[in-house]
Amino acid sequence: MPSAVPKPTLFPAQTPETLLAFQFxxxxxRFSSLSIKSTVIRPLSQEFREYLDSDGVFVPEGAEGVPAESTLSDDEDSGADSDEDDQDRRRYAFPELDAKIRDSVAKYGAVFPKLNFSSPRDAAWIxxxxxxxxxxxxADVYLLLKSSDFVQHDLDTERVFDSCDPKAIQSLSPSYELELVLRKWYPVDRSRELRCFVRQEVLIGISHRDPNYYDFWNExxxxxxxxxxxxxxxxxxxxxxxxxxxGDYTFDVLLTRDLTRGHIVDFNPYAPRTDPLLFTYEELHDYLLSCGAAPTRLPILRVVDSPSHPAATRNAPAHQHNMVPFEALAMSDGRSVDEFAGALQEEIRNLMLERDNA
Structure with missing residues (x-):
């Protein structure tokens, strides 16, 4: 008798080579004709990696469009401390990278950046x-990347390959190299964004990405x-x-206005790190196991089906944990977490005194 075919696990096994297939x-x-026009800059210098991983939010020297200085009041002592911090902080400048970014802006009109896997969408507020x-x-590119928590994932090899056998990571060839991707910017209608889930080369599910309710999606x-x-x-x-x-992956698509075709926005691993959005991975697994059995018809489409849907009733803006006033970012420049917390508390006390004395 033939041996029984094992049931697929909830998630496929990941190897470093498999994960690297998902970097931009x-x-x-392979899919550029179906995607957004983009420029890849690689490899990036170790100095640039260190800049992104350094404390504070600031732009390198020579980058134009630097935001205005903090408008928070400073006494003479804090001004002196700020000057001392500026002297102690390491200086960064990337003239060659600046030139490549300017070339891409000239080519595309405007760009939005990402690294190998992650985009700084959590820093869009800045x-x-x-x-x-x-x-x-x-300066815009650097400010977005420097303000993002998401892109930190791509700076740490251990985080990139956290689901892989450590021995496999050590023998990885070629080594992991950081890259900057500059994609042509254009306004996106979020109501037409979808995420598709593929397991064992079966299109299982399609989820609407925007958590808002739209009447037309329920027709x-x-x-x-x-x-x-x-x-x-x-x-x-x-x-x-x-x-x-x-045959295990997810892909994000922006539908055309007539909803008949799509443009590939990104690919991601079929793994816990990828948000299942309106599904759970357990549900997707059940759909895969029932593949071919009536009355299941794949793929399953999920949309926000009412204004009271849990996804549509989240009043907080996306990634609000990463939103702080720019004045606070300026105060953080070059400080440790403890130093920044103390400076912020002192500034709040000063502002309250000014309010009470007004």
């Missing part, structure tokens, strides 16, 4: 809300149209064309 420079050349993530200068004809469009898009352009992932 690995998948973009640039004008009318044009989130829109960078017009090297049966629209849902059927999108399910068919995404299945056709995946079959024609992605399925079976990416052996390095072993």
């Amino acid at each position: 420079s690995s998948w973009y050349p 640039l004008p809300a009318s044009s989130p993530l829109k960078c017009m200068s090297p 049966v004809t629209t849902q059927d149209k999108v399910i068919q469009a995404m299945a056709d898009f995946w079959e024609a352009n992605i399925k079976g064309k990416w052996q390095e992932t072993n």
